[in-house]
Amino acid sequence: MVLAISLIKAVPDREKVVYRALREMEGIKNLYHIFGNHDFFLLLEAESMDSLNRLLNKIIELNSIDAVKTMLVGQNGWIGMNACDIKNPASPAV
Numbered sequence: 001m002v003l004a005i006s007l008i009k010a011v012p013d014r015e016k017v018v019y020r021a022l023r024e025m026e027g028i029k030n031l032y033h034i035f036g037n038h039d040f041f042l043l044l045e046a047e048s049m050d051s052l053n054r055l056l057n058k059i060i061e062l063n064s065i066d067a068v069k070t071m072l073v074g075q076n077g078w079i080g081m082n083a084c085d086i087k088n089p090a091s092p093a094v
Helices: 015-023 049-061
Strands: 002-010 028-033 040-046 065-073 079-087
Touching (some): 002 015
């Protein structure tokens, strides 16, 4: 079992669209709308690193996602920082 935390930045004014899409994705155990540099805090759970990568690719492919920052949660509760920091090249420049 692989656990990860993701911070999601949505394209401005598209937070509701992103929330609805994320809410429907399997593998997202908790979804929180937050305020600050990121718009959403996600707790992800996957069977393997491959399935986690597939889930992250689905998230990144959403048209309204600007950036995704993901950290792995270790077996003893430690968090591996900056495991994956991705800027969506398809998102419009702000």
